[in-house]
Amino acid sequence: MSAEAFAIADTCFLIDWASWRHRDLLFELFKTVFVPESVIKEIRSERTVEWIANSLASGSLSLFTETPDVISLARDLVERSKLFPIRGLDLPEAICLAVGKMRNYTVITENRGALMAVDILEELSSVRVWRSLELITEGLRRGLMRGDPRVIFAEYEGDTGHRFPKRDLEVVLLELGGED
Amino acid sequence: MSSEEKIEKWRELEEEAREIRRREADWEFIESQNPKVRAALKFYIETGDIRLASRIADMNIEEFRELLRSAKIPVIV
Numbered sequence: 001m002s003a004e005a006f007a008i009a010d011t012c013f014l015i016d017w018a019s020w021r022h023r024d025l026l027f028e029l030f031k032t033v034f035v036p037e038s039v040i041k042e043i044r045s046e047r048t049v050e051w052i053a054n055s056l057a058s059g060s061l062s063l064f065t066e067t068p069d070v071i072s073l074a075r076d077l078v079e080r081s082k083l084f085p086i087r088g089l090d091l092p093e094a095i096c097l098a099v100g101k102m103r104n105y106t107v108i109t110e111n112r113g114a115l116m117a118v119d120i121l122e123e124l125s126s127v128r129v130w131r132s133l134e135l136i137t138e139g140l141r142r143g144l145m146r147g148d149p150r151v152i153f154a155e156y157e158g159d160t161g162h163r164f165p166k167r168d169l170e171v172v173l174l175e176l177g178g179e180d
Numbered sequence: 181m182s183s184e185e186k187i188e189k190w191r192e193l194e195e196e197a198r199e200i201r202r203r204e205a206d207w208e209f210i211e212s213q214n215p216k217v218r219a220a221l222k223f224y225i226e227t228g229d230i231r232l233a234s235r236i237a238d239m240n241i242e243e244f245r246e247l248l249r250s251a252k253i254p255v256i257v
Binding site: 011012015016042043044045048084085086087090092110111112113115116119120131160161162163164165 | 186228229231255256
């Protein structure tokens with residue numbers, strides 16, 4: 001099994017994604033999505049807990065237990081990120097990035113600190129990080145979802161209260177425009 | 181792109197997001213909250229840091245995310 005079949009998701013992503021009507025798209029994109037124990041501890045609402053529990057039961061989600069080497073690298077990443085005059089990393093997101101680097105998993109996040117860290121820290125340059133924007137785009141690209149991309153992205157924003165950066169969304173819509 | 185240029189790019193993106201949050205927030209709702217929650221919402225508008233903002237509000241992240249929806253503050257990522 002290729003490591004690309006695996007992803008690891010953080011709290012900010014899961015609590016938004018759980019509100020979306022097409023949330024199970026996630027499990028068509030990856031064989032298994034790991035959820036760190038530290039992330040599970042942050043999930044509280046009935047809607048999200050129920051979705052996560054059902055997905056753990058079906059094997060679509062799997063628990064990721066942080067090991068000392070992961071935590072050690074994550075702590076290093078948190079410290080390194082604080083050396084720059086922009087928002088730094090918190091440990092839960094750093095754990096996902098550490099796993100992304102060590103296990104070659106796709107990191108799924110809606111945390112800007114994580115996106116900045118991957119852009120700025122040389123040691124994270126090989127880590128693939130996707131937001132909901134990239135996940136939905138990939139679903140549309142692979143034909144796992146049908147419909148007008150503009151409407152699908154608008155539904156996501158309506159369901160979750162999330163807002164896609166205008167420029168990033170326009171780039172994606174331009175790319176998908178000829179395929180629908 | 182150099183590190184300095186990347187940092188500048190992110191600063192500009194953060195400023196754009198901050199302006200959208202300020203513009204779209206329901207300020208009447210925010211001002212009607214208790215002091216702790218009000219401060220946390222304003223902190224979030226300025227920084228976009230949901231984890232720290234939720235700690236200021238003494239809420240978990242999910243509760244704070246719901247509060248952002250109620251306050252019409254978009255999460256822009």
